[in-house]
Amino acid sequence: MSTPGPLPRALHSSPPGEDTPMHSNDTVRHLDLPLDLEAVRALSVGDLVTLSGDITISIGLPTHKRMVQTLQAGEALPIDLRGGAFFHLSSYVVDAPDGTGTPEALYMNPSTSTRYDAYMPPLIRGLGLRLVGGKGGLDQHSVAAMQEAGCAYLSFLGGGCTLLAESIERVVSSHWNEYISQFRLVTLRVKSLGPATVAIDAHGNSIYEDLRVRAQERMPQILATLNQQRKPNP
Amino acid sequence: MPITSALIRSVTATLYERALKKIPEDTKAVLRQAQGVERSDTARKTLTIMLQSADAAEAKDHLICSDVGIPVYSIKVGTGARIDGAIRQAIVDGFADLAAQIQPPILRMVTNPLTHQRSHAGKDMPIVAFDMVDDADYIEIVCAPKAMGSGRWEALETFVYPSLETIERYVLDVVLKAGSQPCPPIVVGVGIGGTFDHAARMAKQQILRPFGQTNPEPILADMEKRLLMAINSMGFGPMGTGGDTTAMAVHIDYAASHGFMPVAVALNCWINRRTGARLHNDGTVEWFE
Numbered sequence: 001m002s003t004p005g006p007l008p009r010a011l012h013s014s015p016p017g018e019d020t021p022m023h024s025n026d027t028v029r030h031l032d033l034p035l036d037l038e039a040v041r042a043l044s045v046g047d048l049v050t051l052s053g054d055i056t057i058s059i060g061l062p063t064h065k066r067m068v069q070t071l072q073a074g075e076a077l078p079i080d081l082r083g084g085a086f087f088h089l090s091s092y093v094v095d096a097p098d099g100t101g102t103p104e105a106l107y108m109n110p111s112t113s114t115r116y117d118a119y120m121p122p123l124i125r126g127l128g129l130r131l132v133g134g135k136g137g138l139d140q141h142s143v144a145a146m147q148e149a150g151c152a153y154l155s156f157l158g159g160g161c162t163l164l165a166e167s168i169e170r171v172v173s174s175h176w177n178e179y180i181s182q183f184r185l186v187t188l189r190v191k192s193l194g195p196a197t198v199a200i201d202a203h204g205n206s207i208y209e210d211l212r213v214r215a216q217e218r219m220p221q222i223l224a225t226l227n228q229q230r231k232p233n234p
Numbered sequence: 235m236p237i238t239s240a241l242i243r244s245v246t247a248t249l250y251e252r253a254l255k256k257i258p259e260d261t262k263a264v265l266r267q268a269q270g271v272e273r274s275d276t277a278r279k280t281l282t283i284m285l286q287s288a289d290a291a292e293a294k295d296h297l298i299c300s301d302v303g304i305p306v307y308s309i310k311v312g313t314g315a316r317i318d319g320a321i322r323q324a325i326v327d328g329f330a331d332l333a334a335q336i337q338p339p340i341l342r343m344v345t346n347p348l349t350h351q352r353s354h355a356g357k358d359m360p361i362v363a364f365d366m367v368d369d370a371d372y373i374e375i376v377c378a379p380k381a382m383g384s385g386r387w388e389a390l391e392t393f394v395y396p397s398l399e400t401i402e403r404y405v406l407d408v409v410l411k412a413g414s415q416p417c418p419p420i421v422v423g424v425g426i427g428g429t430f431d432h433a434a435r436m437a438k439q440q441i442l443r444p445f446g447q448t449n450p451e452p453i454l455a456d457m458e459k460r461l462l463m464a465i466n467s468m469g470f471g472p473m474g475t476g477g478d479t480t481a482m483a484v485h486i487d488y489a490a491s492h493g494f495m496p497v498a499v500a501l502n503c504w505i506n507r508r509t510g511a512r513l514h515n516d517g518t519v520e521w522f523e
Contacts, residue, residue: 092300106338107300107338109297109299111383114415135415136414137414137474157473158299159417159504161287161291161296161298161300162287162291162297162298163286163290165296180341181341182341195279197279207475208474210476211469211470211474212414215410215468215470216410218467218468218469219410221467222464222468223399225460225467230402230456230460
């Protein structure tokens with residue numbers, strides 16, 4: 001019962017050489033945070049990077065809404081995120097037992113970024129964020145904001161909890177702690193976090209948009225192939 | 235010695251923990267196979283990191299993904315199974331034990347849809363589907379935690395006398411809409427026919443099917459092959475950052491229906507959470523993936 005059967009034979013269809021493989025550097029580029037504008041503009045989609053320094057994370061929709069409202073009211077966030085790195089990573093944060101010490105982050109892992117599409121452009125522009133990320137990408141409004149502000153999007157491995165946890169050095173701060181752990185605004189000191197893939201760069205290139213458009217363009221051919229392969233209904 | 239509710243409770247907790255910490259062996263094998271076939275550097279590297287992540291979680295007894303999902307169990311009760319005590323309550327208690335004791339601790343994902351309050355428990359949690367199996371002398375419990383990455387893209391539409399072409403196009407439309415976001419390479423489960431609820435259950439059952447089994451219905455066996463190739467021609471690739479491997483498998487089941495015919499599409503992300511156990515009347519437990 002526990003022995004897996006033979007593997008599916010036809011995992012792939014299109015012959016090699018049909019497409020030009022996506023650009024990618026062989027080397028993993030290491031980045032020390034915070035990044036300056038020049039360093040962000042040097043990144044291209046397909047690059048693999050690791051990060052060391054301070055990152056701020058949250059996957060709370062209420063958190064994003066509150067951040068935008070705070071900026072729109074002309075008030076300061078509890079931490080200075082200007083020019084910083086803000087990622088859709090969820091973390092399990094344990095408060096110090098007496099409530100006074102530094103909390104501990106047990107692990108972290110990316111979440112789907114598109115559900116924050118509405119909130120990201122004002123955050124990217126308002127804070128001049130240099131790096132955003134998570135997994136699954138952001139929409140074209142964010143891509144435009146990122147090009148304007150000088151910001152790149154990093155795709156972290158979904159299901160990368162154990163590996164990503166290895167990079168956590170300590171919790172620098174945890175704010176809005178009335179929220180559940182993953183909704184808090186948590187700043188972590190990380191060392192060699194990644195590798196992550198640059199999936200949207202600061203030049204208006206988005207792997208996600210390219211792939212979406214390309215898949216849609218391929219659909220007529222894909223459907224035609226299905227029609228050819230399908231035997232007539234008995 | 236009958237199958238006790240204490241045993242069911244303990245197996246319920248263990249299955250969930252296994253699902254969170256270990257991806258099935260057949261799934262690792264397909265990811266390794268894809269590494270050898272991928273033409274994109276980004277995709278090959280992403281697959282490598284995936285396999286490293288799976289190994290690291292197993293070696294360190296850690297979570298593969300922080301989105302531990304909500305608890306979903308399918309239970310088959312053999313008519314010859316001898317059971318001592320409550321089953322449904324044992325499942326509720328087993329998940330509560332898991333949530334209270336698992337290390338590292340898990341985030342609260344069970345969400346009240348009316349208030350968005352989060353917890354480890356809630357109305358109808360865990361979600362349990364029961365089936366009877368005639369003449370079997372065991373209980374089979376399958377655990378498949380459902381998280382947001384793939385869960386939010388699952389869909390169902392009811393058609394009237396759909397052609398195979400219409401059905402296939404709908405499956406592709408669901409996968410296209412999910413695009414880069416469901417943590418590909420995904421497993422696609424499809425349920426055709428029956429009723430609204432039955433189609434969804436069939437689709438769910440099909441994502442739990444081990445890889446490599448040939449569909450006994452020849453029409454569906456062919457459909458599975460061509461849909462897998464079609465999906466892998468789309469180009470989304472591992473983690474949706476480009477590549478040839480968008481799906482690891484397409485599994486389809488059907489049921490007799492009426493002229494209205496629902497088609498349900500369920501998705502599992504690359505970590506492909508599924509674990510199961512068979513509890514026999516003599517108290518022995520057989521584990522499977």
